[in-house]
Amino acid sequence: MTGLGVQGLRAQLGSRDVLHGVDFAVRPGEMLGLVGPNGSGKTTALRCCYRAVSATAGAVVVGGVNVADLARRQLARTVGAVPQEPQSSAGVTVRASVSLGRIPHHGWFERDSAADREIVERCLQQVGLAELAGRDVQALSGGERQRVAIARALTQQPRVLLLDEPTNHLDLRHQLILMELLRDLAAGGLALVVTMHDLRLAVQYCDTLAVMQHGRVITAGPPPDVLDDTVLGEVFGIRAVVRSGPRRSMDILGLADG
Numbered sequence: 001m002t003g004l005g006v007q008g009l010r011a012q013l014g015s016r017d018v019l020h021g022v023d024f025a026v027r028p029g030e031m032l033g034l035v036g037p038n039g040s041g042k043t044t045a046l047r048c049c050y051r052a053v054s055a056t057a058g059a060v061v062v063g064g065v066n067v068a069d070l071a072r073r074q075l076a077r078t079v080g081a082v083p084q085e086p087q088s089s090a091g092v093t094v095r096a097s098v099s100l101g102r103i104p105h106h107g108w109f110e111r112d113s114a115a116d117r118e119i120v121e122r123c124l125q126q127v128g129l130a131e132l133a134g135r136d137v138q139a140l141s142g143g144e145r146q147r148v149a150i151a152r153a154l155t156q157q158p159r160v161l162l163l164d165e166p167t168n169h170l171d172l173r174h175q176l177i178l179m180e181l182l183r184d185l186a187a188g189g190l191a192l193v194v195t196m197h198d199l200r201l202a203v204q205y206c207d208t209l210a211v212m213q214h215g216r217v218i219t220a221g222p223p224p225d226v227l228d229d230t231v232l233g234e235v236f237g238i239r240a241v242v243r244s245g246p247r248r249s250m251d252i253l254g255l256a257d258g
């Protein structure tokens with residue numbers, strides 16, 4: 001497996017068992033949507049993948065290597081993560097914030113090389129932030145900050161990119177722009193995992209879905225196969241029509257019990 005493989009992942013938060021054996025896999029060039037109701041364990045599973053949460057059992061494997069065995073810098077060069085609420089310090093420009101992603105490649109005390117700077121400019125362009133590069137990050141909208149976090153993760157040049165609800169702060173147009181960007185990144189060979197609540201976007205853009213419920217992945221596969229009436233009704237509590245074909249789509253009809 002040259003992409004990301006998650007096997008039998010278990011995790012505790014406080015004294016609660018939150019993950020009870022999570023399995024999913026994503027190949028390079030693919031985007032997997034991790035979906036499920038509130039509290040099903042999506043964020044925790046993602047955080048285990050970049051070691052923000054320590055798994056109590058199981059493995060996260062990238063290119064045949066268990067991420068638990070990687071030094072911090074190697075981990076950052078292997079797995080890029082965009083958390084739900086990216087943090088930023090006052091007085092830091094967009095460009096400087098994005099440049100932080102190069103540290104795993106050269107260490108804290110070395111200056112960026114010309115090659116580093118070129119990568120930063122390319123990533124700023126990729127997420128549409130080139131014109132805001134000199135702006136203080138604190139003076140950006142939520143959606144713009146989200147794009148700063150994505151650009152920073154891209155400058156790490158990881159093999160796997162994990163994004164926790166990346167469309168949260170975005171207007172409809174920017175949601176589509178972001179999902180198209182993620183598709184382009186997958187086409188460039190990245191393996192992507194994206195947690196999301198909008199099943200319509202997930203159906204339209206993800207190659208595969210892994211559906212979480214009560215700390216487990218209960219089903220995984222192509223969206224039209226996975227989101228059948230039973231899963232839509234019993235896991236998500238809705239009625240919907242999922243259309244397959246080259247332009248997949250989903251119409252929400254209402255509540256399962258409505």
Ligand SMILES: Nc1ncnc2c1ncn2[C@@H]1O[C@H](COP(=O)(O)OP(=O)(O)OP(=O)(O)O)[C@@H](O)[C@H]1O
Nearest residue numbers: 013014016018036037038039040041042043044045
């Ligand atoms: N610090 C904590 N201590 C104990 N339990 C926690 C803690 N943080 C989260 N949990 C619980 O862990 C479970 C999984 O939470 P998680 O955030 O991974 O779910 P999620 O699927 O990402 O939810 P959402 O869609 O609402 O973001 C939930 O039941 C939540 O209440």
